[in-house]
Amino acid sequence: MNKRSMLLVAILGLVLINGVSATSAFAESDLDAIRDVQIYNRALHVMAMLLIGFGFLMVFVRGYGLSALTATYLMVAVAIPGYFLLKTSGWFGHAATGIEGLVLTEFAAASLLICAGAVLGRLKMWQYMVMALLFLPAYMLNEWILLEGGWGLVAHGAFVDTGGSIVIHAFGALFGLGVAISMTTRRAQDLPVESDATSDRFSLLGSMVLWVFWPSFCAALVVPELVPATAMNVIFALCGSTLLTYFATVLLRRGIDAADIANATLAGGVAIGSTCDRVSLPVAFAIGAVAGFASTFGFAVIQEKLQKGLRLVDTCGVSNLHGIPGLLGGLAALVFVGGIDKGAQGLGIGITVVVALVTGLVAGKILAMTGHRNIPYEDSEEFPG
């Protein structure tokens, strides 16, 4: 081979390598954009859960529906820019950017709405926004400790909680309980929280929106290859909790309770969160079934005792829908995830319980200092129309 031919071959080679890598680069950046749009799609599903799902689930309180929906709007509108802004401070780990940042923000908003369910109807409208401002740093601190190795307490990547059973659901419920303990008045304890046929139907609408889009919540940040399996686990868990809710409500109440159906059916989604991308379909169904029974038991049996024992009102029963099933979900990871760091998982759960309750109690004290509504659970106090 003479020099000219070697040159020829070399040029040809370079051209071809160029071509190949150009194709490859082209494909990769294009695929990344397409993948981000797919995350965006799931982010919109989560947004539907936040506003329509959580919002209408809370409309079950007769005569407080306009307030519940307005409060949902306002808390989301505070939480989304608020989370981004606080993240840029650098105090809570990396800044939130891009479409992943949006999803993380929505998770924070979901947890906030869960917490609000505990005190629904007993805050003035602007107090929901103040609560959001108190909630966000507490949530972000816990998120940073559990998922980003904050303060070196839980090894980075060791805590298993893809769909947020602990970080989102249990945290929100326990923070809400803390607020409720700090600020439930004697008067509110005596007032029954009532629903009617129309408020129950709206609540079931919210419930169904949550059920339908829950797979996108759990799979929001999962790689494309795992999205279908994750989604199906979530769906099977929801089927399990839906069926067991029915059997439990009939067993425990001697009749069907509309609030059990609207709420405990979703317990499977809460409980499968931690392990949604790591278990098989039958295990997912079983986790959901156990959670559905436990949640219904919570609504039918525990709720009244808890409220009397702690002198609080948990308006939406978030301790039964998000608290118990959330903790169950985090613990299920200890049983079903092979090779899990049990110390980190247990520690993370413990930290969440402590941080949520303590910060919730403090937030409740602060909120209580800013006053109470005259009449709980009534739109008319703030909607004069």
Next chain:
Amino acid sequence: MNKRSMLLVAILGLVLINGVSATSAFAESDLDAIRDVQIYNRALHVMAMLLIGFGFLMVFVRGYGLSALTATYLMVAVAIPGYFLLKTSGWFGHAATGIEGLVLTEFAAASLLICAGAVLGRLKMWQYMVMALLFLPAYMLNEWILLEGGWGLVAHGAFVDTGGSIVIHAFGALFGLGVAISMTTRRAQDLPVESDATSDRFSLLGSMVLWVFWPSFCAALVVPELVPATAMNVIFALCGSTLLTYFATVLLRRGIDAADIANATLAGGVAIGSTCDRVSLPVAFAIGAVAGFASTFGFAVIQEKLQKGLRLVDTCGVSNLHGIPGLLGGLAALVFVGGIDKGAQGLGIGITVVVALVTGLVAGKILAMTGHRNIPYEDSEEFPG
């Protein structure tokens, strides 16, 4: 060219070929994952149709809304794991796996909910679940015969029914008619099925959710290249049925009937199912228009005669929304699909009619043996709250 230069060229060639095929393999497996996520997206749309769509469409029965929504939840929760479990038996063709399996399961659940519309309000809550268990094997037998060449009756791949006019809609409606024939009591025949302004608005909500997401139902398993054209055919068919429903209801009733609007507007979606990926936009519009008129005619004129003639009650009029337009859709394929195997198409439709009616009649007999509700169409019998 000496040996060394030939070796060089060969090595260069291998490296490059490697590079090319690596790129290609990378792209292909990645594209498959992305395509599956796109199917997942449509599967969620179908899930919204099942729970929110069918669920709220059935809320039109005044005072039975909580039961209708609870029954929807329970039937879906039985159908999804039930279909997967029965499919693994091997009796009904290939096992259902992956995201395609989820979509096929949802199709079964849709057909079940259609069937339930025929007897809505006259089953106890647990009887809806028993009906689901009786329905699934019948549906899967028919699906296997028509689409997988079961028993060698219909040549595999010959039956044209992409969006399920026959396999899903007509089957569900006729099975439901069978059940209704077997188990409608004299008492239920005398009781009017009534709606009110709020139950009608909820029903229109369900209707609109179905309308909006129907394109994803028909295009759920279609290749990406055909999704837009399929979706637009479905939308044009729905526009056709929506317009003709209005003209027909005014013509036949001398005023607008809310139930006609909530239901017959959707007839285009039912009827375009068989041919949704194979016709042009004007044909799609025409198929929808004919179906919309026929469906409204069914609600306004046929329904009463059918109910008296067969001594049954079809609570939601599924024979008018899914039966007639479904059969029309299956027959439309004979006219508009070039090169169709007319024998197979006709035979498949005939088999569906027979299997659905016979198994429905038997299922109704079994259900009737397990008892009847005291008061039809009343939440209060089972929701003591």
Next chain:
Amino acid sequence: MNKRSMLLVAILGLVLINGVSATSAFAESDLDAIRDVQIYNRALHVMAMLLIGFGFLMVFVRGYGLSALTATYLMVAVAIPGYFLLKTSGWFGHAATGIEGLVLTEFAAASLLICAGAVLGRLKMWQYMVMALLFLPAYMLNEWILLEGGWGLVAHGAFVDTGGSIVIHAFGALFGLGVAISMTTRRAQDLPVESDATSDRFSLLGSMVLWVFWPSFCAALVVPELVPATAMNVIFALCGSTLLTYFATVLLRRGIDAADIANATLAGGVAIGSTCDRVSLPVAFAIGAVAGFASTFGFAVIQEKLQKGLRLVDTCGVSNLHGIPGLLGGLAALVFVGGIDKGAQGLGIGITVVVALVTGLVAGKILAMTGHRNIPYEDSEEFPG
């Protein structure tokens, strides 16, 4: 290099080039199909906005909900095939084809539904369809002038309006105002437009569906690379308008007004339309905040004066939700988009105001000639059931 080796190299080269371009071609056509399915997804989100969003937002009128939803169905069913058909005439630029065509059609339908909000409750059902037929050519003329360089008035590509602040929102609102001016009767002026607790909750459902899916409206035709950033701008704008709506309604009304919350919260989505893919998050938030305040000010202060001054009724207050924020959005592009052709932007806005008002006035005259309802805002006139 002898001839044989040159031949070898050439063949090798051709094989490889072939391989490369085959891979590349394969990937490109596949990616195009996948991208179209992603546009399809956003098109379905927009469809949810049209039917469920706009439809239920208009259900706030007590006792006119069934009519509002039926009219929504019918106008969409006229607009979609109508737009396609008119586009094939060639009078309004390129024909509408494929999934982009569907999105453009939906934009026209959105603008039509906005316009209908101005006269809601005062048209007979078939008059909504006639209005749709009068609206479409006017809308398409303006769209062609602003976006396709029609008549050479505005340079092709110079007008900045990605999400339709001007072309869709302001046009629809001003056309609706024109119709309202031409056909509001003295009787309708004296009748109050009233809502109740249930109609308000349905309205908030429509509002939330619009809020949730608005990012897909603005990003519908944006390239994948820009979808996340565009979506986040829209979400930040909506957060801004939601927060400012609350503060403004409390400030201006001394209490919260449900209609303000259902409507003005969305003003950020309207106003960010023109610049949604070109500004930063803080600017998007600010544009939304200003629009939310302005829109609430419109509902609380301007609406009554406008209606008395122009002797019209704007049932849904579309001038406040789509008119003022739409114009604000178009003007915001002058301030925040670097290198914008200010002449073209200003001219386009001016043309829209003139075309919309003039054609709306004419359409109203024509509609008035075809008669008026006996009783405005009552389902019972046309729904005898």
